[in-house]
Amino acid sequence: xxxLLGIPPQAFFGQLLLGLxxxxxxxxxxxxxxxxxxxxxxxxxxxxxxxxxxxFGAWMLLNWVGIPFWVSLVxxxxxxxxxxxxxxxxxxxxxxxxxxxxxxxxxxGLALILEGLFRQQFGSSGQPFSNPIPGGTNLGFxxxxxxxxxxxxxxxxxxxxxxxMIERTKLGSYLRAATERPDLVQAFGINVPRMITLTYGxxxxxxxxxxxxxxxxxxxxxxxxxxxxxxxxxxxVIGGMGSIMGSILTxxxxxxxxxxxxxxxxxxxxxxxxxxxxxxxxxxPAGLFGKQK
Amino acid sequence: xxASAPASTPPVTxxxxxxxxxxxxxxxxxxxxxxxxAPFVGGYPVFLMKVLCFALFAxxxxxxxxxxxxxxxxxxxxxxMSAYVSAHTVKVLGWNPEFGILAGAAVAAVxxxxxxxxxxxxxxxxxxxxxxxxxxxxxxxxxxxPFTGGEDGIQSVPxxxxxxxxxxxxxxxMFYVVLAIFVICFAIIYRxxxxxxxxxxxxxxxxxxxxxxxxxxxxxxxxxxxxxxxxLAGVAGSTKALVFQLxxxxxxxxxxxxxxxxxTLVGGxxxxxxxxxxxxxxxxxxxxxxxxxxxxxxVQGLIFVVVVLLFRRGIVGEIAARFKRGG
Numbered sequence: 001x002x003x004l005l006g007i008p009p010q011a012f013f014g015q016l017l018l019g020l021x022x023x024x025x026x027x028x029x030x031x032x033x034x035x036x037x038x039x040x041x042x043x044x045x046x047x048x049x050x051x052x053x054x055x056f057g058a059w060m061l062l063n064w065v066g067i068p069f070w071v072s073l074v075x076x077x078x079x080x081x082x083x084x085x086x087x088x089x090x091x092x093x094x095x096x097x098x099x100x101x102x103x104x105x106x107x108x109g110l111a112l113i114l115e116g117l118f119r120q121q122f123g124s125s126g127q128p129f130s131n132p133i134p135g136g137t138n139l140g141f142x143x144x145x146x147x148x149x150x151x152x153x154x155x156x157x158x159x160x161x162x163x164x165m166i167e168r169t170k171l172g173s174y175l176r177a178a179t180e181r182p183d184l185v186q187a188f189g190i191n192v193p194r195m196i197t198l199t200y201g202x203x204x205x206x207x208x209x210x211x212x213x214x215x216x217x218x219x220x221x222x223x224x225x226x227x228x229x230x231x232x233x234x235x236x237v238i239g240g241m242g243s244i245m246g247s248i249l250t251x252x253x254x255x256x257x258x259x260x261x262x263x264x265x266x267x268x269x270x271x272x273x274x275x276x277x278x279x280x281x282x283x284x285p286a287g288l289f290g291k292q293k
Numbered sequence: 294x295x296a297s298a299p300a301s302t303p304p305v306t307x308x309x310x311x312x313x314x315x316x317x318x319x320x321x322x323x324x325x326x327x328x329x330x331a332p333f334v335g336g337y338p339v340f341l342m343k344v345l346c347f348a349l350f351a352x353x354x355x356x357x358x359x360x361x362x363x364x365x366x367x368x369x370x371x372x373x374m375s376a377y378v379s380a381h382t383v384k385v386l387g388w389n390p391e392f393g394i395l396a397g398a399a400v401a402a403v404x405x406x407x408x409x410x411x412x413x414x415x416x417x418x419x420x421x422x423x424x425x426x427x428x429x430x431x432x433x434x435x436x437x438x439p440f441t442g443g444e445d446g447i448q449s450v451p452x453x454x455x456x457x458x459x460x461x462x463x464x465x466x467m468f469y470v471v472l473a474i475f476v477i478c479f480a481i482i483y484r485x486x487x488x489x490x491x492x493x494x495x496x497x498x499x500x501x502x503x504x505x506x507x508x509x510x511x512x513x514x515x516x517x518x519x520x521x522x523x524x525l526a527g528v529a530g531s532t533k534a535l536v537f538q539l540x541x542x543x544x545x546x547x548x549x550x551x552x553x554x555x556x557t558l559v560g561g562x563x564x565x566x567x568x569x570x571x572x573x574x575x576x577x578x579x580x581x582x583x584x585x586x587x588x589x590x591x592v593q594g595l596i597f598v599v600v601v602l603l604f605r606r607g608i609v610g611e612i613a614a615r616f617k618r619g620g
Contacts, residue, residue: 043418094602100418101364102601105558108551109597116590230547234426237419267437274430278411281423285414 007263013142019259020252021148021217024155025051025210027251029232031162032206034241038179039199042092042103048229049114050204053080054211055220056118059129069132069216076212077205084204088197111226118222126219151213158209159248166244175199234277240290250288317565321483324569328472338468339536344576345475346533351556351568352482353525358554359563360486361518362498363413366421367428368553370408371401371523372530373545374431379531380447380540381440390455394474394531401527402520404431409519413512416501425547432545446541450534467536474532478525483565485521494518526553555593558600561607570608 029047036044044050057076061067067075087110095102136145166172178185178192186192211225218224239250254273262269280288328345332338350372357363375397383393412423435441442448452461461467485491496504497511505511534540543549552575560571575593582589604611 043422091598091602098605101421102605104364104366104418104421105554106598106601108554109594109601112551112594112597113591114594116587116592116594119590120587226547230425230429233422234429237415237422237426270433271430274426277423277426281411281414 009141010143012263015259015263016256017142017144017148017152017259018262019256020152021255022258023252023255024152025214025228025251026232026235026255027159027248028155028206028210028213029228030235030239030247030251031159031244032203032210033232033236034239034244034247035162035166035206036200036203037241039175039182039196040088040092040096040103041100042095042107043100043233044200044203045104045107045229046087046110046114047107047204047207047232048225048227049111050080050084050207050225051211051214051228052118052222052225053083053114054208055129055215055218055224056122056211056222057208058212058215059127059220062129069212073209073212077209080208080211081201081205085197085201087204088200092200093193093196111229115222115226122222124221124223126221126224129215129220131216147216151217155210155213156252158206159251162206163244163248231273234273236287238273238277238280238287240287242287243289246287246289317483320566321479324566325472325476329469332465332468338464340576340580342464342468342471342536343533344573345471346529346536347553347556347576348569348572349475349478349532350526350529351553351560351572352479353522353529354553355557355562355564355568356482356485356522356525357518358557359567360491360494360498361515363416363515363519364418364421364554365412365424365519365522365550366547366554367408367424367426367431367550368522368526369545369547369549370428370431371405371526372533372549372553373435373540373542374404375401375527375530376534376540376544377435377441377447380450380534380538383453383535384447384450385440387453389453389457390461390470390535393535394528397531397534398524398527401530402524405520405523405527406516409516409523413515413519425550428545428550429547432542432547435542435545441540441542444542446539446543447534448539450538450540452535452538461535471532471536474528478528481521482525486565490514490517552593555597557607559596559607561610561613564607564609564613567607567609574608 029051033044033047036042036047054076057080058069058072061072061076062069091106091110092103095106131145131147133146133150136143136148138144166175174185174190175195178190178195182192214224235250235254236247238254239246241247254276257276258269258272261272268275328341331341350368354365354368357365378400379390379393379397382388382396383390388396408424408427411427412420415423436443452467454460455470459466459470461470493504493509493514496507497509497514501511530544533544556571556575557568558571559574560569561567575596578592579589582592585592600607606614
């Protein structure tokens with residue numbers, strides 16, 4: 001096979017795939033953040049912890065109860081989503097009339113509690129999680145592990161389904177209307193508070209779904225959420241939270257950029273997304289898909 | 294509720310206007326006298342120095358959140374970066390502590406200028422997210438840069454003589470040096486808050502469009518406040534590195550940024566003394582709970598939740614509100 005700028009194609013496409021996988025998680029998480037922020041005006045700092053809970057949920061079900069990964073992929077997001085509903089009912093709903101920053105501070109506190117509890121229980125080191133689809137295919141120019149391909153395809157399907165639900169269905173139109181004018185939508189007889197609760201639960205479930213998907217790909221560790229959430233915040237700033245498709249595109253795009261940076265200039269790979277954030281803030285402060293208020 | 298009408302929500306600092314004029318000054322002098330005597334009535338100088346360093350850090354942070362309404366979620370970058378700079382200059386280059394602290398403060402000021410220029414382009418929660426992301430960038434820089442010592446940090450920084458004369462190896466002497474630094478920086482903050490400049494900052498916090506319409510160049514005021522806050526956070530970090538003879542990655546993490554938010558929130562955002570009280574409470578708690586491992590994180594999270602839900606004014610803010618109602 002040919003070489004790309006002196007990089008062997010196996011390494012190049014391997015990193016590209018890793019970038020796509022990271023991008024899949026960025027997209028799922030920033031999508032959830034954007035949906036929640038649209039309706040609740042809360043930046044959900046607990047998002048990382050809920051992602052971590054998804055991974056641990058799958059791990060606990062597998063190792064303690066023997067429930068296989070594929071069942072967890074459905075059950076765990078529902079469980080963590082229900083937990084999110086409880087959080088919204090007990091804590092978040094008291095803050096909607098206040099400055100948005102209080103929502104950030106409250107969810108930050110919740111994230112500390114959750115991360116502390118899991119660290120107390122499991123320590124800071126990662127727990128291994130067996131691969132549900134072992135093996136892979138040699139495509140000639142690269143080796144494609146089946147599970148990694150599954151992550152990319154599955155998360156793309158989930159993202160597009162979410163986009164379809166919000167932008168093309170009746171339920172989604174209610175949601176978009178409530179994002180713009182909650183008071184008016186309520187006047188039409190739609191139960192907005194319940195919608196807010198369920199939206200939060202849905203966003204949290206998306207985070208948990210990403211966590212379950214991540215469990216076999218990375219190690220399951222109490223720190224996995226807080227490490228990721230800061231990058232996802234940068235992704236959200238870059239994309240702007242105005243558009244669902246924008247979140248998806250930005251997530252995948254930045255994952256790919258990060259993967260390519262690992263190939264060409266590995267030292268910068270941990271900060272490349274932050275650098276892009278700085279450039280975007282300089283040129284288009286509202287974000288690539290955002291509207292300046 | 295609506296994103297397009299943020300002006301209708303009450304500002305983040307609902308705290309009333311506290312300590313005006315002489316009363317505030319008297320309170321402050323009382324506090325300094327109390328601190329100066331503390332080592333003689335059983336206070337450990339090392340613990341007191343830690344409280345003072347973090348109190349200064351929290352006061353610097355409070356200048357932004359309390360008086361400009363900007364929540365920086367990345368103030369650890371100034372604190373930690375200056376700690377590295379002062380530790381490096383004192384240990385490797387053999388500078389005197391006063392120059393080490395000045396170097397740390399200068400680096401923090403420059404970093405604050407760069408970060409400020411980028412971050413003030415967004416408001417509210419975006420500002421918080423941008424500062425958090427930038428501080429994570431600084432964290433990765435410190436992790437990889439050759440002079441920071443990676444995971445080990447810069448250890449056993451010597452306590453050289455201050456101005457070449459004052460021996461700071463003695464903890465008690467060092468304590469008075471730290472107290473002096475704290476008093477100077479606190480005076481700068483106090484003066485800033487009560488100056489015309491501070492009044493403009495408060496105007497921006499309360500109603501930014503109005504401040505713009507009155508002809509103030511809001512971004513310049515915000516930037517200047519940001520740089521000042523970063524510089525003072527840098528002084529706190531530099532001092533801390535010299536006191537504990539250590540600069541490490543802990544000082545640059547997002548957890549550290551969260552801690553200073555917590556201290557200020559507990560003490561009372563937008564109150565002059567709140568951050569000092571908050572720092573004392575949180576550092577005291579950490580000392581007390583140090584054997585409990587990860588539970589400290591859980592307790593801190595619980596405090597966040599409880600304060601946000603029930604005591605948004607913080608300790609000092611609540612006391613001041615009681616006084617106002619009573620008298």
